[in-house]
Amino acid sequence: LNAQQQAAAGAVEGPVLLLAVPGSGKTTVLVTRLGYLVQCCNVRPEEILTMTYTVAATRDMRNRFSSLFGEELGSRMEFRTINGVSARIIRAYEQRMGRTAFSLLSSEAEQTALLRVLYFRCKGEYPTDAELKQARTLIAYAKNQMLGKEELDLLWKELDCFPALYRAYQQALRNARQMDYDDQMVYAAQILRQHGDILAYFQDKYRYLCVDEAQDTSKIQHAILRLLAARSRNLFMVGDEDQSIYGFRAAWPQALLEFEQNWPGARVLLMETNYRSTGAIVSRADTFIRGN
Numbered sequence: 001l002n003a004q005q006q007a008a009a010g011a012v013e014g015p016v017l018l019l020a021v022p023g024s025g026k027t028t029v030l031v032t033r034l035g036y037l038v039q040c041c042n043v044r045p046e047e048i049l050t051m052t053y054t055v056a057a058t059r060d061m062r063n064r065f066s067s068l069f070g071e072e073l074g075s076r077m078e079f080r081t082i083n084g085v086s087a088r089i090i091r092a093y094e095q096r097m098g099r100t101a102f103s104l105l106s107s108e109a110e111q112t113a114l115l116r117v118l119y120f121r122c123k124g125e126y127p128t129d130a131e132l133k134q135a136r137t138l139i140a141y142a143k144n145q146m147l148g149k150e151e152l153d154l155l156w157k158e159l160d161c162f163p164a165l166y167r168a169y170q171q172a173l174r175n176a177r178q179m180d181y182d183d184q185m186v187y188a189a190q191i192l193r194q195h196g197d198i199l200a201y202f203q204d205k206y207r208y209l210c211v212d213e214a215q216d217t218s219k220i221q222h223a224i225l226r227l228l229a230a231r232s233r234n235l236f237m238v239g240d241e242d243q244s245i246y247g248f249r250a251a252w253p254q255a256l257l258e259f260e261q262n263w264p265g266a267r268v269l270l271m272e273t274n275y276r277s278t279g280a281i282v283s284r285a286d287t288f289i290r291g292n
Helices: 003-011 026-040 055-069 071-076 082-097 107-125 129-144 147-159 162-175 181-194 194-205 220-227 279-290
Strands: 015-019 049-052 078-080 208-211 235-239 265-271
Touching: 003 015, 003 026, 003 265, 015 026, 026 049, 026 055, 026 208, 026 235, 049 055, 049 082, 055 071, 055 078, 078 082, 082 181, 082 194, 082 220, 107 129, 107 162, 129 147, 129 162, 129 181, 129 220, 147 162, 181 194, 181 220, 194 220, 208 220
Parallel strands: 015 235, 015 265, 049 078, 049 208, 208 235
Antiparallel strands: none
16 A cells, blocks of 8 residues: 555544545555454454445445455445445334334336326326436435425426426325335434434444445435444545536535534545556546646
8 A cells, every 4th residue: 555545544533534536546445444443453343334336336345355354254344335224224113113114116117107107197298208217316316415395396497397296206105105215315314313222223333434435425325424423433434526426316525525524523534646547647637627
């Protein structure tokens, strides 16, 4: 590791934001840091929760960790998406409260069919495929951005019938006792806020939280992370606001810029050397980003 990478891998206590340029070895540093926590700092693998943006990325990170530190240790580490963590919170709620949560509407085809019917009821005509796709995107955006009624009503500019469509969609899900993937996070955040015993359970269980691709994390996801890390304050986030390309999916890179404000006493570390690209690419990209 270079000096910046080594400093990041050794940063284990308190809130830490690692701003890493493309090709700077962030996955290597994240995996090395996990090994350092377990093998040098006497942290139990089960106390560490590592989260990233996609299921494929969680598998890749687990494989990278296991290749360095062994399959046995790798099997004890938790690598999940924030959606996956939310599902666990909901299951814990079911067990504690003796209730059955809403079932997951996991089929995009079923969601699209429901929206087509509701769109017709709202507007009196059937939507185009483009309008259906836009409706699904706006629904996810509204939930991930934690929009209130007034903010939600402004989205008619994107799709003229959207506010009514959104409310009809949510009512239809409730009537069928269903939730979609984004509802998982909404309900998980509500559970953590309203049930202190469940929040305490997960805070005790995960004393160290690591987040990769933090620039792609949404407002509702940051809210869940803040709740989980509130007690230990051991939150390690890796990202780069200049690499955020998922604004349409409600990514909230501003949270990186506000990290020190939201986490008093936080450290911000840098990894600035790009090992992946040639000098010409780095130079031109740097010139472009300076104008951003």
